[in-house]
Amino acid sequence: MFKPITGAAAVTAAGVLLLAGCTSTGPASSQPDTAITPGASHAATTVTVWTFNHLPNEVAAFKETLNRLHSKYPWLTVKFVPNKDDAAYAKAVAAGDPPDVFVSSVPDNVAKFCYNGTVADVGPYLTSARIDAAKTFPAATLAYTRYQGKQCALPLLTDAFALYYNKQMFKAAGITEPPRTLAELTADAKKLTVKNSDGSIKTYGFVPRSDYDVNRYLYTGAHSGTEFYGKDGRTTFASDAKWQQLLKWDQGLIDYYGSANVQKFVGRYQPHADDAGNPLLTGAAAMEFDGEWHVGEIATEKKDFDYGVVPMPVLDGSSGTYGAGSTLGTVAYLSAGSQHKQEAFFALQQLTTDTTFLNTLADTVYNVPSTFAALKAWDQRDDPHWKPFVDVFENKNSTYKTLTPAGIEDMDTWRAFLLDYEQGKVTDVASGLAGVGKKIDDLNSESGQ
Known part of the structure; x- marks a missing residue:
């Protein structure tokens, strides 16, 4: 399951990155930036792959694929190291001893690592390997793996976000269709709100506060027809009136429930966003904005739960973007300081384009495969709960905000x-x-x- 860095972890990671300076390990080496020809004889080489993944089933999926890779290409040995984050990677880079490949849970530092030379541009390797990125990876993934024309990373599974809703609560409230605009969402949320006899809230229709679960991705532009950054590279918060409309919608729903009640909701349920105590599953909320991994969690925690999934409603006046959404995901880097760049890219290529591995890992961590080939072969793509996320991911308007050297x-x-x-x-x-x-x-x- 993918979860972006949040809260204290995000501050810690950012602080370490600033402290380390994310400096590269020195000038680019004279190693060729061409791909290895599969099947060619090659000197025995060991490369190191670090990843944020740490759960036993995730680690097992990686090891199985890397073992298959070694069996097929005996000259290549991969030293696999799980449970490493961006902060650990920054420290290793600063110390001059980076892993050859690093898999991160978030894309926010792609531009930062690319700008300061921490990671290599894999574009030339892709060209040499005759891999057309645009024909291999959906456009949504390229938005968060490129910076200023450079392919700074490759996607390794992705996340899309959508609206989950309790079908039985909708039926009881007389709501026949899920909302498509934020105004409709507010109206439905009020109809779905249930109070106890003492006036306290038993069921919230929808809680929009940005620090609950993954609600922060409601406010990056995909659901309001706005761009976080304009063409000049500067923020659009002062120039695009839709940001004010979006925030007033947010505050309006918070005011409806009362800020104290919303604070209690966040405090009570934030620790249970991903377990059996999730408010959608307990009946404390009728709707919830969440990532695709929640489908797997629901199947584990309450498999008979009657729910639907639809694209997140959009700001009124932005109806043309309905169906699109925020998309981001795991990214894999080739370290600029690697002493075995060709071999490291070869391992990176297998991890990010091998359909069997991608689909196995997607099923393991409840994520969406990140290549066209894997998506086409994925046995979950037409499942009624998974399909909305695939559709959001493949929507041409789905994206993440522009990345900058400021990182996260x-x-x-x-x-x-x-x-x-x-x-x-x-x-x-x-x-x-x-x-x-x-x-x-x-x-x-x-x-x-």
């Missing part, structure tokens, strides 16, 4: 502002948006953009 720090800054706004610490939304926009622009300028 721009999202950390944005998230801090959103929470301040939702908790009433920002009273003028227009000036608040202008202020956080400038802060992020300055951050990007300082990072080299």
